[in-house]
Amino acid sequence: MKHIVTLDTRNVSAKDGGCGECQTSCIANQSCEH
């Protein structure tokens, strides 16, 4: 029996320094657009 279920979460597709193509948030509610 599994006592722990882990949601499928994503790990760092970010280019060095971040690619910066995602929307300026104005963070947690953003998605990566790389």
Place this chain on the structure above:
Amino acid sequence: MIHQYKLNGYNIILDVYSASVHVTDDVAYDAIAMLDEKKDRDEIRKTLLERYRDRGVTDQDIDDTFSDIDELIGEGKLFAEDVFADKAFDLKAKSNVVKALCLLVAHTCNLNCSYCFASQGKFHGNQGLMSFETGKRALDFLVENSGLRRNLEVDFFGGEPLMNFQVCKDLVAYARSIEKEKNKNFRFTLTTNGVGLTDEVIEWANKECYNVVLSLDGRKEVNDRFRVDKAGHGSYDRIVPNFQKLVKARTNGTYYMRGTFTHYNTDFTKDIFHMADDLGFTELSMEPVVTDPKNPSALTEEDLPIIKEQYEILAKDMLRREEEGHPITFYHYMINLEHGPCIYKRISGCGSGTEYMAVTAWGDLYPCHQFVGDENYKLGNIWDGVTNTALRDEFKLCNVYSRPDCANCWAKLYCAGGCAANALHATGDIHGTYEYGCEVFKKRIECAIMIKVAEAKRQAQKAKE
């Protein structure tokens, strides 16, 4: 670092540095808590067998639990180490690319909302409208300083930007005329109080604006308490039909109904549900007012538990609506666990003062719209560029790892250290933390993750059936 909490019947564990989300039974929940306290495994076993004897928990169950835990630790999904701190200190070397501008096209407004941080668009200064020439130069400045970034964002803001609609329209036309040659993709957004939403504006906004932010505080009596015209008349009856017309005609792009809640409506879920159920809006955002603590509308310490409870009510109700087939979106509960922001964004935040700046009607540059009017925070102008490079460097280093208060906070890679302007207003330092905002933020993240957990459980159940 981990964060454990129980909400809506779920035992949830967030592993901070791997961003993993775990849902556990009670035994595993307690075991992980005790491991986090560095307790010995034999001691943990003894405690759990005693605590859960009535439920028939056996030695084998404890072995299985430890096995699950060790598997996750081995995969780097539990008690993961912080491998990101070094990246924060690389940010000073970051290029001076600019990718987003907030254009204050109108330093004036046709409403007179008493809680307005921009003092009705005047930003504690003079009234004025941005000329096309100044706006055009701002767009050229953005293109010239955007490096290889393709997506460029421009928000029409104020004051009330629609008081300068012709310039907004002409600036979009100019941007469209150069974007192919410059290999750029301009994404325009409009933030409006709705008074000036004519049929022509609606058609333009729905064609050209990637996102529109529509200011409405919810119920009529709530909205009309603060959002009044110069004669003191409430705006609700004028703006709601305009917003409904825009949303009905909007087939491309996003919109958000953007409300502000204050000490006078800490029952703000009623405002959200009013906008959803009575007015037909599905994309909703409701923000806590940020104002001088002496202002009667300011949120108080006594309000905090009420606000937290409201966020829980909202999360549970959203799950109900989703189950019944008529979901709503709440901006702060949109969390993308599978494809969220990269670590650089999580550390550096919104980019204010570096890749995001506000431009006044006269072409001056500030770190963002909330700093406008404070001469200490003037970065330069759109003709000479950033001349106060020391200030820009300070903002480059303004990140979650530069804030001592954030060091042991589980939410730091979700908020990136929070808003520099809020920190300045609350503590007098852009590297400070606005603690009240932190408390509200953490509650929202807990609720957002709980919704994801509930959705995953629901999907797993449906797959089983």
